Amino acid sequence: MTTFNWIKHAFDYVGGAQDEPPPGFPIQLGHWWFWAVWWGAMALAIYVFSGQSSKFIYIDF
């Protein structure tokens, strides 16, 4: 696996699009402390940026 593909795979894994981490990635699904912090960070970002009323573009346009 090239470095480029490894990085893409790592992003996909952390974003929930892949079930398995790339080889050598230190975080596993069972590392609850990491996922708790990660979910908290994402929830905070959602809270900070929410309230800008806009609809999804692709819902019947």
Add this chain to the structure above:
Amino acid sequence: MIFNTWDYYLLFLIPSAILCRAASPRLRPWVIFLGGGLFFTYFSYTQFGGIVGVACLAIFLWESFVSRFYKPSSWFCWFGVTQTVVFLVLFKYRNFLTGLVWPVAGHNPLYWKNAFLPLGISFFTFEFLHYAVDRYKNKTEEGSVTEYLAFILFFPTMVAGPVKRYQDFLPKLRSISREWVVDWQRGVTRILTGLVKKFAVADVLTAYTNHLNWMDISRAQRAVLPLWLFAYGIKIYADFSAYSDIAIGSARLFGIRVPENFDWPYLRANITDFWRHWHMSLTSWLIDYIYIPLGGSRGRGGQVYANILVTMLISGIWHGAGINFVVWGLLHGVMLVIRRVWRRIRPMPSGTPPLWSQLGSWLLTCVAVNLAWAFFCMDVRTALFFFRRLLIG
């Protein structure tokens, strides 16, 4: 405005996903069907057409009734295809098509003043058509009526895809994943990722993309124009891939995997690869139900190019009822044809191309795709004015 509301998560997603997991295999399609029916009713009433929008639930019930007569090689399948296209044209294209004949709305005797779109019509149309055609070709089993209703009313994908296939969905419905913990861990992570993309990227970029109108373009400095368009390119990717993330993550909570829709499309080094990784469930639908029936890549060069152009023209019209979407679709068709012609003149070299060549191809693809968004987000007149200002000043 559905996936970014509390109502969606608290009233529909979480209760339905838990009930679906707890239900016996016999009751599971009923849970999904009833959950989807309530979802359609609630959001149609509050956001899409009110009472008349709710009445459009009858389209699903009628389709599920008619679908019982779809048999291999039966003419009834073509009746199903026709009625589905008629529904789409009536709701989505009536004013656009009649407007070509009578451009002034006040003089158009067929103008529908209070026109609205039934929730998800652009997407459930694809699933209705797929089922009718695949039943005709005997490519999918019939399933029970509740299984079919669960397929078409599965609410995570009902509104804007990913576009599912019945033969993929049915085995998952009959035997949902038992890995609760992994599914919920991955599903929630995916949903949160989608919401971050929507709120922190797509919505933030709206401040820039809102300038893509005649007035602002006429007053702006030339240097900012490509930045606004590039911002739109990022916004539409963040917005729609966010939507797909939430849909796929939601389905995962049910224990059902649905097709992926995006796989890093902006990193692709040619337009063909871009379309293989952008809105993938739409692209594969267009290939299977438009491009291949037209003849696909068989036949002489001219015929293949015509097939590509027609397919992308239909893709453009499907994206929206407007001339600008026709132009956008055709532009992509022309780019795909140019790429095909180029590959005939200069076949792909064996081995990995040098880095400068890959970077050049990527840059060219990225610029072409982003310039074409001008016809997606602006009417033709404004888009042409944008390019005039960009190129001439």
